[in-house]
Amino acid sequence: MLDILTQNAHFLLLGQYPSGPIGGLALTLILALLGLAFAIPLSLLLALCRVSPYRVLSVPSTVLVYIVRGVPLVMLVFWSYFLVPGLIGHLVSAFTTLVVTLVIYQAAYLSEIVRAGIESLPTGQTESARSLGMSYGSTMRHVILPQALYNMLPSILSQCVSTVKDTSIGYVISVQELTFSAQQINASLLTRPFQVFLVLALVYFAVCYTLTRCVQGVERRISRRRASGKMSNVRSLINDSVLQS
Amino acid sequence: MIQFSKVSKWYGEYQALVDVTAEVKQGEVVVVCGPSGSGKSTLIRTVNRLETIQAGEITVDGTSVHQATLNLNRFRSRVGFVFQQFNLFPHLSALDNVCLAPMKAAGKNRKDAKRQALALLDRVGLASKANSYPQQLSGGQQQRVAIARALAMEPPVMLFDEPTSALDPEMVGEVLNVMKSLARDGMTMMCVTHEMGFAREVSDSVWFMDRGAILEVADPQTFFRSPEHPRAQAFLSDLRH
Numbered sequence: 063m064l065d066i067l068t069q070n071a072h073f074l075l076l077g078q079y080p081s082g083p084i085g086g087l088a089l090t091l092i093l094a095l096l097g098l099a100f101a102i103p104l105s106l107l108l109a110l111c112r113v114s115p116y117r118v119l120s121v122p123s124t125v126l127v128y129i130v131r132g133v134p135l136v137m138l139v140f141w142s143y144f145l146v147p148g149l150i151g152h153l154v155s156a157f158t159t160l161v162v163t164l165v166i167y168q169a170a171y172l173s174e175i176v177r178a179g180i181e182s183l184p185t186g187q188t189e190s191a192r193s194l195g196m197s198y199g200s201t202m203r204h205v206i207l208p209q210a211l212y213n214m215l216p217s218i219l220s221q222c223v224s225t226v227k228d229t230s231i232g233y234v235i236s237v238q239e240l241t242f243s244a245q246q247i248n249a250s251l252l253t254r255p256f257q258v259f260l261v262l263a264l265v266y267f268a269v270c271y272t273l274t275r276c277v278q279g280v281e282r283r284i285s286r287r288r289a290s291g292k293m294s295n296v297r298s299l300i301n302d303s304v305l306q307s
Numbered sequence: 308m309i310q311f312s313k314v315s316k317w318y319g320e321y322q323a324l325v326d327v328t329a330e331v332k333q334g335e336v337v338v339v340c341g342p343s344g345s346g347k348s349t350l351i352r353t354v355n356r357l358e359t360i361q362a363g364e365i366t367v368d369g370t371s372v373h374q375a376t377l378n379l380n381r382f383r384s385r386v387g388f389v390f391q392q393f394n395l396f397p398h399l400s401a402l403d404n405v406c407l408a409p410m411k412a413a414g415k416n417r418k419d420a421k422r423q424a425l426a427l428l429d430r431v432g433l434a435s436k437a438n439s440y441p442q443q444l445s446g447g448q449q450q451r452v453a454i455a456r457a458l459a460m461e462p463p464v465m466l467f468d469e470p471t472s473a474l475d476p477e478m479v480g481e482v483l484n485v486m487k488s489l490a491r492d493g494m495t496m497m498c499v500t501h502e503m504g505f506a507r508e509v510s511d512s513v514w515f516m517d518r519g520a521i522l523e524v525a526d527p528q529t530f531f532r533s534p535e536h537p538r539a540q541a542f543l544s545d546l547r548h
Contacts (some may be wrong), residue, residue, distance in 0.1 A: 190394035190453075193355055194408035195384025195460055204411055209398050 063257040070247050074265065077238050087265060089264050093157075093229040094241060097164035098222050104165060105172030110202065112177050123173075130170035135231050149199045156235045168225055175217045179210030202289055215284065219277040230266070240265060247261035308333045308464060308495045309354060312361035316349060316519075323516045325520040331512075332466075336496045338506040338527075341516035342542060344464045347499040348391075350516070351468050354497065366542055367464060377470065387457030387465040391472050393449040395441040401428060401452045402437040405459050413460060420459075429456040431485050447478030451485055458489075465489065466499040503546060507531055515539045 069073070077085020081179040084092070111123035127175065141162045147153050183206060211218070226294040244262035248255050309331040316324040321345050331337045339347045352358040352363060356372055356379060365372040370382060395404050405424035409415040415423075428434050431451040441449055450470055457465060467486065469480045483505050490496060490509045500506065504515055506527055513530040513540075515523040524535045534540050 184392075184394070186390060186392050186394035187396065189357055190388070190390060190456075192380075193357060193383055193386075193388040193395070193410070194456065195380045195382075195412040196408055197380050197412070200411045205396055209396075212398065233338060 063260065066247065066251070066254065066257055069245075072238065073247065074243055074261075077243055080220065086243045087269070089238060090226065090229045090240040091269075093160060093164065093232065093237070094222075094225045095170055096161050097225055097229070098162075098238050101168035101172060101225075102218075103177055104169040104212050106207075108169055108173035109176035110182065112173065113180050115198075127170045127173060130167055131174070135163070135167055135228060136234060139231050139235060140168055155238045156232070158238050159235060160229070160232045163231075163235060164225065167228065168221070172218060172221055175214050175221060177212060178217075179214035179219055180206055182213070183209055214283075216281040218275060220274065220281060221272040223277060226273070227266060274288040308368060309497060310364075310366045312352075312364050314350075314353065314360050314365060315527070316353065316358065316360045316362075323327070323434070323519050325518070327363070327521055329514060329521055329524060331495060332494045334495055335511045336490045336494075336509055337498070337512045337514060338500045338510040339497065339504070339514045339516060340501065340506065340542075344518040347516050348468050349496060351499050351521075352380050353385050354466055355388055357388075368420045370391040377521040380412060383448050384408070384460045385464070385528075387454075387460065389453055389457055389460040389465065389470045393446070393452055393453045393473070395442075395449050395456070397441050399445065400434060400438050400440055404441070404452055405456045408456070409459050424459060427458050428452070430458075430488075431455045432481070440443045444467070445478060446474045450474065450478075450482045454482075454485055454489075456536050464495045464497070467500065468498065469499050469501070470499065471502055503531070515542065517542075 074086050076088050077083065079085065079088070108123050108127065111119040113125065114120050114123075141161050142154075143156065147161065158206065187205055187209070188201055189207040192198075196204070229239055230238045233241040233245060241262060244249065244258055248258040251258060311327045311329045313329040314324055315322065327350060339350065341347055349358055350546075351529060353360050354367065354372065356377075360373055364371060367382070367386060368416050370377065372382070381384070394406065399407060402421065402424050405427055406420040409420040409423065415509050425434060428437050431454055433448060433451055433455070436444060436448060436452075443450070444452065454470075472487070474482065479502065483502060486496070486498070487509050488503070495509050498505075498506075498510075508526050513523075513525055514527075515530070515534070515536065517538050523530065523534060523539050525534070530539070531543065534543055
């Protein structure tokens with residue numbers, strides 16, 4: 063089994079790169095990072111819309127989140143892959159389709175975490191900020207979000223880790239990420255699917271396990287800082303940016 | 308300064324405020340007392356529109372509070388509010404708690420806001436705790452920071468909603484002392500409190516409330532010596548036992 067890994071290491075890691083397009087684990091990580099880079103700000107926006115007192119914002123954002131959460135990721139990928147070109151009249155690359163789908167999918171889940179963080183804060187926080195004359199937006203930005211995001215950091219990070227696994231859905235529309243590479247190896251070896259896919263699983267596991275351990279590290283730091291009541295670096299960073307912005 | 312005229316509020320079927328008419332004059336300290344559930348907190352929260360009303364009018368310094376066209380943020384910055392649960396911002400130091408609204412709502416620069424905040428923390432006896440976080444402070448200290456934070460917007464009126472009810476008994480005094488010094492400086496104050504000693508010593512007028520209505524308005528000497536209303540008499544005799 064190890065021979066599969068050693069003989070195909072380059073292909074699993076980078077795909078056909080540099081003689082062809084980049085693929086394999088590298089593409090998987092690129093997809094995950096790109097997805098998150100857009101999903102995180104979008105999730106913030108979605109969460110703000112969901113808790114908004116204006117129904118024009120809260121209703122559509124709630125509908126969007128419920129739809130995305132109620133549909134399997136593979137359906138979303140098919141929809142965007144087959145429907146979007148029809149709607150906009152020209153082809154979209156599988157890579158772009160996958161990134162956009164991942165962004166929408168992850169943003170929906172992340173926004174639920176952010177919303178939970180906002181709603182778990184005592185109402186007294188909003189009341190005291192508003193009673194000082196701070197506007198809704200200013201209260202959100204300087205009082206509510208810094209606390210909500212900090213409290214929810216562990217959940218947000220573990221949702222981010224699962225993005226790595228979600229990229230595997232790219233296989234169904236032939237994005238040449240890790241799962242697709244493994245499938246190609248399997249097709250050329252023909253007789254050893256069990257071993258090939260075990261290698262694939264181990265690679266995913268290694269990446270996600272490492273990231274999960276990092277998240278646990280962050281979690282431990284947060285609970286240690288809470289216990290000691292001391293100001294953390296994260297906090298002082300937030301503070302400075304709050305008061306200097 | 309604060310005028311209630313025929314103020315009523317309902318929660319569904321339940322009438323929380325019944326036809327309240329009363330006035331807090333400029334420079335006056337009014338203590339609102341009464342049994343729990345009598346509508347004291349609801350009444351004080353209507354003054355800066357943390358609660359809406361369904362009938363009547365409340366004016367503060369000539370401004371009608373519940374009119375739709377009111378610039379709510381600007382209005383609220385002119386009315387200090389101190390909560391029972393302090394509600395300090397836990398992610399900010401004592402100093403930043405006091406600085407935040409002057410910077411974000413009044414547009415002060417950091418240097419001025421900081422200088423003013425330090426002076427206010429000094430006034431409530433907490434200059435040495437400027438860099439502490441709320442969870443590192445005792446309840447009494449947190450409430451004093453909360454008072455400094457409310458004062459930072461330089462409001463002409465201060466509202467106190469049971470400011471000592473969440474405190475351990477030994478910390479009540481330090482908060483009351485800060486409130487007394489504010490009263491001495493001529494601040495217009497409306498306080499919901501169970502601290503009858505404070506009412507007797509500092510207030511100009513005591514309002515007794517029960518079941519959403521103001522039943523008696525009297526100066527503290529009269530109120531504590533010979534309350535008129537039977538419910539006020541019962542309330543005071545319960546307190547003494």
